[in-house]
Amino acid sequence: MNDQIKTYTMTIGGKPVATSEHKDITNPATGAVVGRMPMGSRADLDAAVAAARAAFPGWAATPDAKRKELCHAVAAKIEEHSEEIAALITAEQGKPIGQARGEVAACAEFLSHAASGARRISGDIVASDNRNEEIHIRRHPYGVVVALTAWNYPAALAGRKAGPALVAGNTLVLMSHELTPLSGLFLARLAEQVGLPAGVFNVVTGRGPTMGAALVSSPETDLVTMTGSLRAGRDIYAAGAADLKVLRLELGGKAPFIVMEDADIDAAVDAAVAARFTNCGQICPCNERMYLHRAIADSFLERFVAKTRALTMGDPMQNPDLGPKISAVEVDKVAAMVAAGRAAGDEVLLAGGPRPDGAFAQGHWYAPTVLESRDAQSPLLRDEIFGPVISALRVDGFDEAVALANASRFGLSAYLFTEDRHRLMRAPAALKFGELYLNRSNGEQVQGFHTGWRHSGLGGEDGAYGFDGYFRKQTAYSTWA
Numbered sequence: 001m002n003d004q005i006k007t008y009t010m011t012i013g014g015k016p017v018a019t020s021e022h023k024d025i026t027n028p029a030t031g032a033v034v035g036r037m038p039m040g041s042r043a044d045l046d047a048a049v050a051a052a053r054a055a056f057p058g059w060a061a062t063p064d065a066k067r068k069e070l071c072h073a074v075a076a077k078i079e080e081h082s083e084e085i086a087a088l089i090t091a092e093q094g095k096p097i098g099q100a101r102g103e104v105a106a107c108a109e110f111l112s113h114a115a116s117g118a119r120r121i122s123g124d125i126v127a128s129d130n131r132n133e134e135i136h137i138r139r140h141p142y143g144v145v146v147a148l149t150a151w152n153y154p155a156a157l158a159g160r161k162a163g164p165a166l167v168a169g170n171t172l173v174l175m176s177h178e179l180t181p182l183s184g185l186f187l188a189r190l191a192e193q194v195g196l197p198a199g200v201f202n203v204v205t206g207r208g209p210t211m212g213a214a215l216v217s218s219p220e221t222d223l224v225t226m227t228g229s230l231r232a233g234r235d236i237y238a239a240g241a242a243d244l245k246v247l248r249l250e251l252g253g254k255a256p257f258i259v260m261e262d263a264d265i266d267a268a269v270d271a272a273v274a275a276r277f278t279n280c281g282q283i284c285p286c287n288e289r290m291y292l293h294r295a296i297a298d299s300f301l302e303r304f305v306a307k308t309r310a311l312t313m314g315d316p317m318q319n320p321d322l323g324p325k326i327s328a329v330e331v332d333k334v335a336a337m338v339a340a341g342r343a344a345g346d347e348v349l350l351a352g353g354p355r356p357d358g359a360f361a362q363g364h365w366y367a368p369t370v371l372e373s374r375d376a377q378s379p380l381l382r383d384e385i386f387g388p389v390i391s392a393l394r395v396d397g398f399d400e401a402v403a404l405a406n407a408s409r410f411g412l413s414a415y416l417f418t419e420d421r422h423r424l425m426r427a428p429a430a431l432k433f434g435e436l437y438l439n440r441s442n443g444e445q446v447q448g449f450h451t452g453w454r455h456s457g458l459g460g461e462d463g464a465y466g467f468d469g470y471f472r473k474q475t476a477y478s479t480w481a
């Protein structure tokens, strides 16, 4: 066993928990082992749930101001260790180091924003039909929250869920994704250092779907918040049915990027490139399909291809524009989608260039690829790609673009570039998506509400609406003589 490689521990009941079985976590840029993930057992999982259950009454009764203070302290710890966490994210997930630093900052901001909400936990007093009676509507934490995260933002998604769940008074069992578990395991150790009571923040790892399913169906867990694929979301929905589990599912997307004839083309190209290729195309609100007004399509595509061709790809620690994809399976999936698009008649405008070699020869690379579709039913315009590939379709006008954008089972995000005030005013009613980017690239903010419509999810996260999702409500009819 190579002693330079760290073996990580889970955090259960405030203690580091080691396992006898481990899984090697590899760097997607090189294939090198970067750490050993503990393979938690069913007993570990039950212990984590029991610890969270035992800690719940005390944590729920802790004054909001104290929970706020502790959550701010976790955020400060994360900032203190930001370089270490960023390097860990880059090593396990592959995003360029600059983007990993941004992810750490987002993780800390999710926690500190949630902490700032502690002083705004409130209820309502509603007028009663009866004399000498008041109706009080209160918020209560649910109890034990299960957080299941995707691999594309392992630290930010952990902070996004942990912050509001804990500040609301719930206790947490986080299952860090088995492809990118190390940053989540590290965060839990930091949380312990600031004095979070034992059992409030537990982190387990192991066989994801098996462990996740057990956490969903456990009678001792109260709410499940999951970010991931539609496939897993459906499984969780079904598994949660027996116990009527409260679910928040943040699932996939297929964001349309609409550019009208009156748009600022340079701004639209910059935004479209950033929205497609950041994190190697592995962002849920990524630009996934482009609808271009016929009058500007040629000039847009010429500039889009030129800008895409200039993107750099290589050692993520040197901060190129693109790192690798997460896994060989994902590379194969993207390659198969490009082949399916070509078989459906899509024209390749930019075929991916050479892949990095030498120390990076074993990495999971896929170079940026641009196509143009002739048929609105092309698989590349229909299914989530989640990689550095994009196809465009020409349209004749706004209404056609909107109709094509809405004709998708996904409803997470949509983009529109136009200088026409009437179209901008019509867009929110016309575009059936939970998140709109009007004349701007992606990048949600902690005070917004990140929510998917249709098959993109149930629930939503961030801001006041996301925070509210971590409370159950209670109505008390209170009379006096």
Ligand code: NAD
Pocket: 148, 149, 150, 151, 152, 175, 176, 177, 178, 207, 208, 209, 210, 211, 212, 213, 214, 216, 226, 227, 228, 229, 230, 231, 232, 233, 235, 236, 250, 251, 252, 253, 283, 284, 384, 386, 412, 450, 452, 456, 457
């Ligand atoms: P995934 O569905 O494979 O896994 C997500 C989590 O669910 C993991 O923790 C996994 O272990 C767990 N899981 C998987 N199957 C399970 C089951 N049957 N029962 C219980 N738990 C189970 O997702 P992924 O591949 O990590 O993520 C990629 C997807 O996530 C993409 O579709 C992307 O669009 C989506 N995503 C959505 C958002 C959002 O906010 N809407 C954000 C990031 C990523």
